[in-house]
Amino acid sequence: MSNKNKFTEDYKKEIVKLVTELGKKPTDVAKDIGVTPTSIRRWVKQYSLHGEDAFPGKGKLRPADAEQKRLEKENKDLKEEIAILKKAMGIFSRDVK
Incomplete structure (x- = not known):
């Protein structure tokens, strides 16, 4: 105990x-x-x-810390989405012959 x-x-x-x-x-x-x-x-x-x-x-987190953590997660998610879109653009913009 x-x-x-x-x-x-x-x-x-x-x-x-x-x-x-x-x-x-x-x-x-x-x-x-x-x-x-x-x-x-x-x-x-x-x-x-x-x-x-x-x-x-x-x-538990203080409100300011919780907001900071939420923003960091949102930023990470957006960066991942951008990376996926860039890869998709590369695939679809290739010359297909």
Whole structure:
């Protein structure tokens, strides 16, 4: 069984607020909830960088990341379609005698 605690998005946001708004030390908060101070600092950093989208959950992407991934897939698909069309043009434009 895993020793790793799983915290919800809302719980992490509350912990971040304890540090950022109430001025509690990450080491004290970490000791109270049973995680490392590094985890608390990482949560604070993620929240400061991404705001409300900081903790999307396991296997989920932030909206901006999801859009980026969708655009990359669309770009790849379009490049494949262009390559197919170029091959077809080459085949149909040959001199047939």
